Amino acid sequence: MAYVNENHLKLPGNYLFAEIGKRVNLFKNDHPEAKIIKLGIGDVTRPLPAACIDAMHRAVDEMGREETFRGYPEYEGYDFLIQKIIEYDYLKRGIHIEADEVFVSDGAKSDTANIQELFGSDNIIAVTDPVYPVYVDSNAMAGRTGVYGADGKWSKVVYLPCTAENNFVPQLPDAKVDMIYLCFPNNPTGMTLTKAQLKKWVDYAKANKSVILFDSAYEAYIHEEDVPHSIFEVEGAREVAVEFRSFSKTAGFTGTRCAYTVIPKEVKVFAPDGEAQSLNRLWYRRQATKFNGVSYIVQRGAEAVYTEQGQKQIKATIGYYMENARIIRDGLKSIGIQVFGGVNAPYIWLKTPDGMDSWAFFDKLLSEANIVGTPGSGFGPSGRGYFRLTAFGGRESTEEAVERFKTRLKL
């Protein structure tokens, strides 16, 4: 008799964004005339950079000719892309990364979900709270999180609250933790850490032989000084940190699918007898066994992000979204809503009016203003009473959304 992995049955409800999609579809069915503005799931709306379009056309043509056709890609990504990543994303900031430390993939979601496979089931994970649900759910599916309680917390997960009270800066845990998920600029709060604040985590990880799983999918949105773009800007991070990057938000690749993960060769995990194992080699073996690389066409598209034209085009698009962020921030402030983030990140994190429940505010905003956002509680217990809006909409619909906040939402 085939038995189920019971850990999967412990997961509460739907994956967050699947649940949102379900509620929106229900609302649409009942109100087919409503003009819904989606500022919920963090999905981009601007077209791909022209440089990427041109490169993908060329790659498609290559796939149609015998002399230039490509079969299975390298498991770890094509060297032409890896070299550009190393040069532009790291060397230009003074960081040295080797070619065999970069692993190209179909998405940071896949990588952040899969990386936990390399760790034993008794590791204690720590997550900032609120948090991108994938980190916790993927560990729950692997049986690493204990029991899900009525308080919305897993019994074995260490939650690091990030709220207005501590200015969204997570405190080091009292207990020892083994795997630490950090995402800065943060999804969902849009807040950042300084280099000095991040250094505390690197020092903690070194002292405790922990591994930091650092998601910097939003680094391209940083424009303030002293906000690190990569955890490898911090001294000692090469020994304890893995970094996840994506072309999704940097270059509009959410529907094109390309990302990469950097695992320095110094990062170690340990057997019970204390013997150190290279996480880099374990990941290579994992990827070679369970993954077959990213489409050649897509990798050529990603490579073009690093051309002069590509760099100009992504900067323009990021500027466009960040102007949206400013419009949302200013608009919401003007009607007395408390907002955070949106300065070095495309997310605006707001306090729900009168401490309203996050899902209640979701339903209210959808029904009164026909705007879709993301309930803060969907990201964890410390997200209760908060709500996320994204700056990834079009300009017109972003302005219209702010207008609806002002005129249609009954505050």
Add this chain to the structure above:
Amino acid sequence: MAYVNENHLKLPGNYLFAEIGKRVNLFKNDHPEAKIIKLGIGDVTRPLPAACIDAMHRAVDEMGREETFRGYPEYEGYDFLIQKIIEYDYLKRGIHIEADEVFVSDGAKSDTANIQELFGSDNIIAVTDPVYPVYVDSNAMAGRTGVYGADGKWSKVVYLPCTAENNFVPQLPDAKVDMIYLCFPNNPTGMTLTKAQLKKWVDYAKANKSVILFDSAYEAYIHEEDVPHSIFEVEGAREVAVEFRSFSKTAGFTGTRCAYTVIPKEVKVFAPDGEAQSLNRLWYRRQATKFNGVSYIVQRGAEAVYTEQGQKQIKATIGYYMENARIIRDGLKSIGIQVFGGVNAPYIWLKTPDGMDSWAFFDKLLSEANIVGTPGSGFGPSGRGYFRLTAFGGRESTEEAVERFKTRLKL
């Protein structure tokens, strides 16, 4: 302290095709002048169908315009592709599959490696032997296979020998097994089952509440009658079988990356208290949590496989490869080598001359004839003394390879 998943440390050596790549690179370094013919890894060489090229150009253009840009794809695949899959791959054979039973992915390798996550760690797996290494290795990484012995077998895996002695037809196991991996047309042997032979497995699975994980990545190469293209041609299979399909070998997508998995809603796995769970819903939750769908551009390319032009073009390419298979079969037979497969599959499975060790024959073939094949023992203990060649090469190099077998190999 971050602990390693010790199951990963139990894996013997490299992933098979990574090991082959390593040996070939070493040989190349020592013999830069050698003209190597690769008939090892099952990778296609003919260009993509023109219909797919045209469709991908159009999709790339759509991604470059605001009005037609696409963000995150559906986790389970775009409906335009799913409808075509249902119509062409199933309905035309009288099989009814619902839209929410099809899950599009980046590859059958990913899916066959990931599906085991849904099963408890105490399930007993059965595999035909020889076998595609991914089924076993992915279960080994999850701790489901016991200890790897000196005999090349995992202690908890039930091996179903497929050799010349039983005409490559696996026998039902004596012990009860829970997860049964079957791949027909078979990789690596190139052999097939009749509908009646496959029905025995469906009946076994029904009687034992097992699940059959059926890999039919090579079904497009079938041209004999009474060889089922889908396990769902067998009565009762909807209750116990999952089917994995790929565009890799059907339409040359190894470097483009698209596949799909069909999980009928009747397929169940069980909690220890006997409560049945829908594998279909568990997989949806898994994909929604750990995967973000396949590139829009790639899915449009896959859709074009089902146009009239696309169907004509893939048939021509498959015919090309199958003529290669005939050339290899006939050529090897003519020098007294015993060959199997290559009739309904692009693989030729040969007995090594004088029962030579598979890796020894690999090295001999590489050094004497500069031909890369795959050692049968890399696919499991019953592959010892066998060797796999693929029909995916170009015509000229396939003919040249046969010529080298005849003239350069010292038999």
